[in-house]
Structure formats: C-alpha cells, structure tokens
Amino acid sequence: MHGISRKTPSQEEQEASALKAAELRDLQSQFLHLHHNKIYTKEALETSAKLLEVNPEHYTGWNYRKLAVQHFLNNQSETEVDSESIQSVLNEELKVVENALKNNFKSYGAWYHRKWVLSKGHSSTDKELRLLGKFQKLDSRNFHAWNYRRFITTLKKISDEEELQYTTDMIYDNFSNYSAWHNRSVLLSHLFEKRGKGHSHKESILEEEFEFVRNALFTDPDDQSGWFYHLWLLDQTVKLEPLLLSSWPPHGSSLYLSANDYFDGGNLFPRMHFQSKDRTFPIVLYFSEAVEGVNSSTVTIEYEYYSNDNVIWRPLSANKFGCAQAWLTYLNFPDEVHSLKDIPVKVVVAQFPGIVSSNGISFSQTSYIEFSLCIPSHDREHREGQTIPRILWKNEKFYPHVTGSHDASLLNPLHKLKMTEGKSKASDWSMKTIANEIAHYRELLSSTNCKIGKLTLARLLMAQSKLISYCLPNDGMKVHYEEILGLYHDLMELDPVHICYYEDEYSLVLLKQVTLSMESILRYYHQYGDSTSPSMDSHFCLRLNDLSLSRIGNVEQLLWIQMLDLSHNKIRSIEGLEALQLLSCLNLSNNKICSFAALDPLRMLKSLEVLDISYNEIGAHSVDTRRYLCSSPMTHAVENDWSFEEFANVGVDLTNHWDAFFIFRDLNLIQLDILGNAVVSDQLKLLLFKLMPSLKWFDGENWN
Amino acid sequence: MERIEPSNFDLLIIGTGLPESILAAASSAANKTVLQLDPNPLYGSHYASLPLQDFISFMESQQLQSEPSSNPQLPQTDDDSQNYACVSVITRPLYSSLEINSYSSEPLDNSRKFFLDLTGPRVLLCSDPMIDLILKTGINQYMEFKSVDASFMSNAEGKLGTVPDSRSAIFKDRSLSFTEKNQLMRFFKLVQGHFLSESESEGSDLISEEDLESPFVEFLTKLGLSQKLKSIILYAIVMANYDQDNMEVCKDIIKTKDGINYLTLYHSSVGRSIPF
Numbered sequence: 001m002h003g004i005s006r007k008t009p010s011q012e013e014q015e016a017s018a019l020k021a022a023e024l025r026d027l028q029s030q031f032l033h034l035h036h037n038k039i040y041t042k043e044a045l046e047t048s049a050k051l052l053e054v055n056p057e058h059y060t061g062w063n064y065r066k067l068a069v070q071h072f073l074n075n076q077s078e079t080e081v082d083s084e085s086i087q088s089v090l091n092e093e094l095k096v097v098e099n100a101l102k103n104n105f106k107s108y109g110a111w112y113h114r115k116w117v118l119s120k121g122h123s124s125t126d127k128e129l130r131l132l133g134k135f136q137k138l139d140s141r142n143f144h145a146w147n148y149r150r151f152i153t154t155l156k157k158i159s160d161e162e163e164l165q166y167t168t169d170m171i172y173d174n175f176s177n178y179s180a181w182h183n184r185s186v187l188l189s190h191l192f193e194k195r196g197k198g199h200s201h202k203e204s205i206l207e208e209e210f211e212f213v214r215n216a217l218f219t220d221p222d223d224q225s226g227w228f229y230h231l232w233l234l235d236q237t238v239k240l241e242p243l244l245l246s247s248w249p250p251h252g253s254s255l256y257l258s259a260n261d262y263f264d265g266g267n268l269f270p271r272m273h274f275q276s277k278d279r280t281f282p283i284v285l286y287f288s289e290a291v292e293g294v295n296s297s298t299v300t301i302e303y304e305y306y307s308n309d310n311v312i313w314r315p316l317s318a319n320k321f322g323c324a325q326a327w328l329t330y331l332n333f334p335d336e337v338h339s340l341k342d343i344p345v346k347v348v349v350a351q352f353p354g355i356v357s358s359n360g361i362s363f364s365q366t367s368y369i370e371f372s373l374c375i376p377s378h379d380r381e382h383r384e385g386q387t388i389p390r391i392l393w394k395n396e397k398f399y400p401h402v403t404g405s406h407d408a409s410l411l412n413p414l415h416k417l418k419m420t421e422g423k424s425k426a427s428d429w430s431m432k433t434i435a436n437e438i439a440h441y442r443e444l445l446s447s448t449n450c451k452i453g454k455l456t457l458a459r460l461l462m463a464q465s466k467l468i469s470y471c472l473p474n475d476g477m478k479v480h481y482e483e484i485l486g487l488y489h490d491l492m493e494l495d496p497v498h499i500c501y502y503e504d505e506y507s508l509v510l511l512k513q514v515t516l517s518m519e520s521i522l523r524y525y526h527q528y529g530d531s532t533s534p535s536m537d538s539h540f541c542l543r544l545n546d547l548s549l550s551r552i553g554n555v556e557q558l559l560w561i562q563m564l565d566l567s568h569n570k571i572r573s574i575e576g577l578e579a580l581q582l583l584s585c586l587n588l589s590n591n592k593i594c595s596f597a598a599l600d601p602l603r604m605l606k607s608l609e610v611l612d613i614s615y616n617e618i619g620a621h622s623v624d625t626r627r628y629l630c631s632s633p634m635t636h637a638v639e640n641d642w643s644f645e646e647f648a649n650v651g652v653d654l655t656n657h658w659d660a661f662f663i664f665r666d667l668n669l670i671q672l673d674i675l676g677n678a679v680v681s682d683q684l685k686l687l688l689f690k691l692m693p694s695l696k697w698f699d700g701e702n703w704n
Numbered sequence: 705m706e707r708i709e710p711s712n713f714d715l716l717i718i719g720t721g722l723p724e725s726i727l728a729a730a731s732s733a734a735n736k737t738v739l740q741l742d743p744n745p746l747y748g749s750h751y752a753s754l755p756l757q758d759f760i761s762f763m764e765s766q767q768l769q770s771e772p773s774s775n776p777q778l779p780q781t782d783d784d785s786q787n788y789a790c791v792s793v794i795t796r797p798l799y800s801s802l803e804i805n806s807y808s809s810e811p812l813d814n815s816r817k818f819f820l821d822l823t824g825p826r827v828l829l830c831s832d833p834m835i836d837l838i839l840k841t842g843i844n845q846y847m848e849f850k851s852v853d854a855s856f857m858s859n860a861e862g863k864l865g866t867v868p869d870s871r872s873a874i875f876k877d878r879s880l881s882f883t884e885k886n887q888l889m890r891f892f893k894l895v896q897g898h899f900l901s902e903s904e905s906e907g908s909d910l911i912s913e914e915d916l917e918s919p920f921v922e923f924l925t926k927l928g929l930s931q932k933l934k935s936i937i938l939y940a941i942v943m944a945n946y947d948q949d950n951m952e953v954c955k956d957i958i959k960t961k962d963g964i965n966y967l968t969l970y971h972s973s974v975g976r977s978i979p980f
Contacts, residue, residue, distance in 0.1 A: 175875050218882040219875045219889045444886060 056100035056107035181229035221450040248559040290323035302346040326579035342372035398526040481513040503550040515557040552576040578604035585610040596659040619679025671697035721749030729843035753819040830973035920963035
C-alpha cells in the first residue's frame with residue numbers, strides 16, 4: 001500500500017492486461033446497451049455486477065444499479081411492501097460493492113454506492129463495522145474506510161467518546177496515520193461544539209492532546225502525520241478575535257488637504273499633507289486578520305460634509321470569500337470652508353456587530369478613530385506647465401533620516417496610537433500553553449535536525465508574537481524575531497524544494513520586525529533630494545531594498561508611506577501593497593516579478609505617479625506557473641470592457657499585451673521605468689503612452 | 705532395571721537441552737543410532753521451563769547435588785572388561801551457588817500459569833539462523849515454543865514496566881521522558897541506518913570501525929544515552945548476562961558490533977511468525 005514501488009510490467013503481464021482490456025470493452029458495450037434500454041432483469045444486473053467487479057471505477061455502472069434498485073422499489077410500493085425481498089435486493093448490492101472493493105478498496109464509486117444502500121435503512125450496521133475492521137487492518141490509513149466509518153458511526157449513533165478511544169487504539173498501533181489523527185480532530189471539534197461554552201473543559205482536553213501528540217513527535221520527529229495534528233491543536237489554542245490594528249488617517253492626527261500640490265510652507269507642522277485633484281481622501285482600516293462585513297452599518301463615520309449612508313467600503317485584495325485585512329473608502333472634502341477651524345471626523349468601528357474574521361470569530365471591541373481636517377480657503381493652481389523632475393533611485397540621492405528633524409515629532413505619535421478602549425486580552429492559558437510547547441520543541445530541536453519541527457517552532461513563535469500583540473504593552477514579553485528568521489533561513493537550506501514558501505514566511509516576519517517600533521522604522525527611513533539643500537521639496541522614503549523580501553505583508557504601521565524603495569529584493573508578488581493608499585513613488589526594480597498580472601494591486605493605488613519595474617522577469621517565462629496567484633480577468637470577475645478598436649488604429653495588437661492593458665489603463669503614471677524586462681517592445685511602449693497620457697519620463701527619457 | 709534394546713548405539717547423548725537435541729536429531733537424520741539420556745526427571749536440561757512450585761523443588765534438588773559427590777564406583781564385570789572401557793559421566797551442577805529464599809509460604813494465585821526458565825530468559829529470536837537449523841533438522845517436532853507476548857523490565861522500585869523496544873512501544877511508554885523517547889528511537893534508527901548503508905555497500909557506515917570494536921556500553925555512553933536507556937538496551941533487549949558497567953566481575957563484555965547485531969536481529973524478529 002505505502003512504500004511499494006511500481007514495477008515495469010513484464011511481457012506476459014502486458015499481454016494479460018491487453019486481454020483483460022478487450023474483455024472489458026466487450027462487457028462495457030453489453031452493459032451500455034442494457035443501460036440505454038433501461039433493462040433491469042436479473043441477467044442484466046449480473047452483467048453490470050461482472051463489469052463493476054473488474055472495474056470498480058465505472059461510475060455509470062454504479063448509477064445503473066441505483067436506477068435498478070429504485071425501479072424495483074418503485075414497483076414495490078405500488079403493490080404491498082415486501083420487506084424481505086427489499087432486503088435481499090439491497091443485500092445483493094452490498095455483495096457487489098464488497099466484491100468491487102476486494103478488487104480496489106480505494107474506489108470512490110463503490111464506497112459511495114455502499115453509503116447509498118445503507119442510507120435506505122434496511123441493512124444491518126453491525127456487519128459494516130466488521131467489514132471496516134477488515135479494511136482498516138489491511139491499510140490502517142485508508143481514508144475511504146475512515147470516511148465510511150464516520151458515516152456508519154453517525155448512523156449507529158456511536159458516541160464520539162467511543163470513537164475517540166478507537167482512534168487512540170489505532171494510533172497506539174501505529175501513530176504514523178494521518179487519517180486517525182484527522183478523525184481525532186473531527187471528533188474533538190464535535191465534542192467542543194456539543195459541550196459548548198465549557199472553556200476549562202476544552203482547555204484540559206487540548207492540554208492532554210498536546211501531550212499525547214508530543215509522545216509521537218519526540219519518538220519519531222520525521223513522521224509528519226503527528227505534526228499536522230499539532231498544527232490543528234495550535235490553531236485551536238490561538239483562536240483570537242480580530243482587532244483593528246491601524247488606520248489612515250491615524251487617530252489623533254490633523255490632516256492638511258488640498259486639491260493641488262500647493263503647500264503652505266513648514267509653519268503648519270505638525271500636520272500631514274494630502275493632496276487630491278478630485279477632492280477626495282481615503283480612509284483605510286487595517287485589521288489583524290482578514291475580515292468581512294465592513295460596511296456603512298458596522299462602521300459609522302461622523303463627518304459634517306458627508307452622510308454615513310453613502311459610504312461604500314471596499315475590501316483591498318479580498319480572498320475568494322470576500323474577506324480582507326484592509327478596507328478602504330473615500331470621502332469628499334468640501335470646496336469652500338466657511339471657518340478656519342479644523343473639521344473633526346470620527347470613525348467608529350463595529351458599533352454594531354457584523355464584522356467577522358474568516359475563521360468565524362466576531363469583532364466585539366468597539367474602537368474609534370478621531371482626526372481633524374484642515375482645508376486651505378484658497379487653493380491655487382500651481383503645477384500646470386511646471387517641469388517635473390525625475391525621481392532618481394540612486395543611493396547618492398538618499399541620505400539617512402536625521403532624528404529630531406521636524407517630522408520625527410510628526411511620526412512618533414502616529415505609531416503609538418491607541419484606538420481601542422482597552423484591548424481584548426489573550427487568555428493566560430493560551431499564552432502558557434504556547435510557551436510550554438515552545439520550550440518542548442526547542443529542546444527537541446537541540447538534538448534533532450528536523451524540518452517540520454523547525455517549521456512548527458517558527459509557527460509557535462509567531463503564534464506567541466500574535467498573543468503578545470494582544471497583551472498590554474507593558475507586559476514586557478519579547479518576541480524572538482531573530483530566532484524565527486533563523487529557523488526559516490535553516491529551512492531554506494534544509495528543504496530547497498519549498499524555498500518559495502519559506503522565503504515568503506521569512507519576508508512577513510522580517511517586515512513585522514522592521515515595523516515593530518518607530519526606532520526600527522526610522523532606521524530604514526531616508527530623505528530624498530540633495531543633502532546640500534534640504535528644501536521643502538524633499539521627500540521621505542522608506543528604503544526596504546536588498547532585504548531578500550519575496551512578498552509584502554504586515555504593513556499596518558506603514559499606511560502613511562508615500563515613497564517606498566523595494567528594489568533588489570526577490571519580490572514575486574506585491575499583494576498587500578494596496579493598503580498603502582498614499583504611495584506615490586514605488587521602486588520595484590531588480591526583483592522577480594514575472595508578469596504584469598502580478599502588478600494588479602497597483603491598480604488600487606490612486607496616488608501612484610512614479611513606478612520603477614525595471615530589471616524584473618516580466619515576459620521572461622513563456623509559461624508563468626505563478627500567474628494563478630494573481631487576480632486577472634481570466635481568473636476573476638474583473639470588469640470586462642475590452643475596447644480593442646481604439647488601439648487597432650495606433651498599430652497595437654492588444655491580444656499580445658492584454659495583461660499590460662489591464663494594469664496600466666487604471667494608472668496615471670508620470671514616470672515609468674520598465675527596461676530590463678523581456679517583454680519590452682516598441683509595440684508595448686506605444687501602448688503604454690496611449691494608456692497613460694500623463695507619462696513624462698520613460699526609462700529615463702523626457703517625453704514632455 | 706529395564707534393559708534398553710538394542711544395546712548398541714553409534715552415539716550416546718546425555719541431556720535433552722537444545723544443543724543435545726539438535727545433535728541427536730541431526731545424527732538420527734543422518735542414519736545414526738542415538739541414545740539420548742537425561743539424569744533429570746524432566747526434559748530440556750538447561751532449556752527447561754517450570755511452573756513456580758516445580759522450579760523451587762528443582763532448585764532444592766540442585767542444592768543437594770551441588771555438594772561435591774564422590775564418583776560412584778563403577779561395577780566391574782568380568783566378561784566385558786576386555787572389550788569395553790567404562791567411562792564415568794561427570795555432570796557439572798547447573799548453578800555454581802544457590803541460595804533459596806521464600807517470601808511467602810503460601811503458593812501464589814495462578815502460580816501454575818507461570819513458567820520460569822531454569823537459567824534466565826531463553827529467548828530464541830525468530831530471525832535467528834538457529835531457527836533455520838531447527839526447522840531443517842526437524843527437531844521442532846520434539847519441542848514446544850511459546851511466543852513472546854510482551855517483555856517487562858523491573859525498575860529501581862521493583863515495578864514492572866513494558867520494555868520500550870519498538871516505535872509504538874516507545875510512543876506508548878509512560879516512564880520515559882520526551883527526550884529519552886527521542887534518544888532511544890534515534891538510536892534504533894542509527895542502528896537500522898547502519899545496516900542499510902552496509903548492505904548497500906556505500907562504504908560510509910554510520911558507526912565507525914573503532915566504535916564497533918569498543919564495548920557496547922561505552923558506545924552507548926558516548927551517544928549520551930541515560931543510564932535508564934542503557935539498561936533497557938543492554939539488559940532488556942540485548943539480554944546481557946553480566947553487569948556491563950562492572951568490568952571486573954563481567955565475564956562477557958558485549959562489543960558494539962555484537963550488540964547492534966543482536967538488536968537488529970531483535971527488531972527483524974518482532975512480528976514474525978514461524979510455522980512450527
């Protein structure tokens with residue numbers, strides 16, 4: 001069953017199987033004739049039985065037998081019911097299934113047919129348990145048998161406790177049994193549900209289970225089945241309700257809004273400036289995990305220029321269930337302000353229940369964000385006709401951020417904002433249990449070099465970091481990010497087959513570590529421009545370049561970033577970046593982006609003006625195996641208004657560039673660098689200029 | 705005294721233990737006439753297993769025997785003296801020193817259900833080449849085997865516990881710490897891996913030649929196994945007869961090579977059944 005390698009068939013075996021195939025073909029055509037003519041005689045049924053015994057995978061065969069039984073039952077009910085003959089007909093079906101299973105005990109159709117017969121309710125279930133005993137002895141991991149066992153035990157009303165003991169016995173026999181561990185998790189889920197709120201009960205069971213599986217994991221760390229069960233236990237232990245982590249605009253901030261880039265000098269500090277031509281500004285809510293149900297009834301906005309009912313919240317990069325970590329809406333700001341006073345805005349999150357995380361836990365802590373708006377009374381037209389300087393992503397253009405300069409005072413309060421009225425505390429029990437598990441697996445790994453053990457320890461440490469984030473900040477517990485990063489680094493070497501996964505996890509941990517405190521963020525914070533004249537035109541840039549990042553995430557502390565350098569990483573996907581709604585300059589050069597479709601999140605960044613995607617791998621792979629990871633018109637219900645005609649006369653064949661079309665038609669870039677990608681061609685350039693008339697700088701050349 | 709007919713034999717074997725019986729059966733199979741004698745009132749010699757009561761009375765009889773007895777004078781007969789030489793049979797006592805203590809005068813409940821091996825555990829592993837010999841000579845027809853259902857070991861407090869001798873037994877064990885479970889299983893895997901790489905003749909054996917020649921107990925210490933684990937391996941699995949930690953009294957120091965050979969034999973024997 002397991003661990004038996006396939007042999008190449010000998011000459012005789014090949015001949016035998018050819019003979020068998022010929023017989024089977026003959027049998028099959030006989031059978032189909034009977035089926036099509038709805039012949040359900042005894043002889044006809046025998047033919048189908050013979051066919052199914054040779055080939056239990058014949059679905060039509062099983063369906064035919066169901067029709068035959070149904071035909072028989074229907075004729076029965078017209079006259080008087082003869083339970084004895086019904087039973088004999090059904091017993092015949094069970095016999096056919098048994099014969100088929102003897103041939104292939106992993107036949108889906110046969111097991112399903114047996115279920116169907118049993119659900120008719122005329123057959124003994126005792127016999128079924130005996131049969132299962134036989135099959136499970138033959139192959140204790142056979143999940144078909146385990147599935148069927150769950151079906152029979154429900155039918156027989158065998159208690160979950162009794163079944164739990166059965167899985168214990170099976171595991172004692174041989175703990176390398178995924179199906180038995182899985183059944184255990186199913187049974188325990190039932191028990192937790194049934195016993196309802198009894199928390200201490202659930203906790204003591206989970207503790208026992210952690211110890212039980214630990215016996216298996218220490219005995220043979222290389223056997224993966226127990227580790228999967230451990231993962232389930234971990235999941236049960238760290239079930240936390242979602243939290244609102246951060247927002248933009250941040251709580252307590254004062255926002256300076258203008259319709260153009262006119263900016264009234266430094267005397268307005270400490271204020272943040274946001275400029276929007278269409279006089280709207282975004283509000284971003286960032287949750288601790290993907291949630292659904294963010295709408296105008298769960299989130300209310302108190303703002304004198306806007307009615308709450310008109311607010312439409314959009315998920316940013318939602319999964320297929322509509323859950324997203326970041327939610328976005330836009331508010332208008334008025335043209336005319338009659339007073340010089342600041343306009344207060346209050347966003348109350350989950351005043352009414354309805355926000356639910358993807359694992360079904362409700363957001364229950366009401367939190368709010370308050371900020372104020374400042375709108376200049378006279379917006380001057382400023383930008384028209386002015387030459388826009390090109391952003392040069394060169395090291396000499398950046399110099400380290402000087403702490404104590406004007407905006408440090410602006411940034412500090414941003415990070416330390418407290419929006420919730422007292423956080424929901426993670427239970428002491430979870431904390432203790434996870435700490436205990438961490439201690440055990442650190443000990444195991446001190447003597448054993450085990451891949452999945454390292455992965456589990458990394459996950460335990462991350463779970464601990466999550467729990468700590470729910471605790472009050474002065475609890476003084478430290479997260480061991482260096483240890484987690486080290487574990488993922490080891491895993492990349494130990495298990496190169498799954499390197500992409502480890503790189504992604506590594507990236508998320510690293511980003512968490514970088515954004516942990518304002519001090520650590522400032523270490524990556526640079527000023528752009530000439531060091532000689534730190535003019536008010538200078539930009540501030542978060543430089544996360546050359547950090548081996550492969551994906552983006554945990555950006556809750558970076559929602560205010562406008563200029564971001566992610567060059568010289570290993571980025572394959574930029575999902576998660578769309579939460580940075582203020583982003584206007586983005587450097588993605590020298591990464592591993594494989595297709596335009598991977599740039600899809602950029603379409604959500606309305607402020608983006610400068611983009612560098614040079615020296616990536618766009619177009620380098622004729623078959624992009626990672627494309628399925630990106631949303632596209634091919635995979636999703638992205639709006640489908642292809643307007644090919646207007647491009648035909650420019651001489652662009654859109655069919656070759658549809659993915660570029662979908663990304664760039666929604667962007668209004670001023671500067672784009674794209675050289676160093678296999679996809680670049682004159683046709684593509686033509687298309688890009690057509691799609692983005694605003695383009696001034698292209699691959700370093702001025703197109704003004 | 706009854707006369708045995710015929711009176712001429714090719715071979716006279718004294719004792720009915722396993723080696724004697726194999727010899728007798730093999731000789732008989734080779735068309736030799738054999739007379740097998742046993743001075744004891746029971747079959748099996750050193751290989752016998754007795755119920756508790758019989759065991760005690762057997763030992764008491766041995767106690768008497770162990771006192772040096774003068775060789776009985778062989779009767780001189782006139783007629784045969786020219787053709788035959790009389791040889792006196794010298795049997796050594798089974799036990800070198802014997803001390804019998806009885807903690808309870810009353811027989812224990814179910815004491816008839818327990819059999820004790822006269823000279824310590826006499827286990828034949830199923831994968832032992834000896835089994836092939838037994839099957840080949842056909843002496844299995846004269847012997848009775850009892851399969852090992854479980855093996856127990858006494859701890860320092862005198863409590864019996866199952867010997868954690870396999871993966872699932874280690875998993876189930878309640879007396880070992882998690883780290884000990886890991887160490888013991890890793891040791892079993894090391895031995896298994898050693899023989900696997902040896903059979904594939906890759907030349908890179910996991911256990912060095914130097915270690916193979918060293919005393920087994922030293923090798924186990926070198927691997928960092930606790931005293932408890934060492935006892936389990938040495939006495940409950942490899943069944944060393946002498947205290948391996950005490951070099952002075954130990955008459956048979958097991959080498960690593962022999963230790964791991966036995967362990968491999970042990971593991972390959974678990975779950976194997978022999979059609980006797």
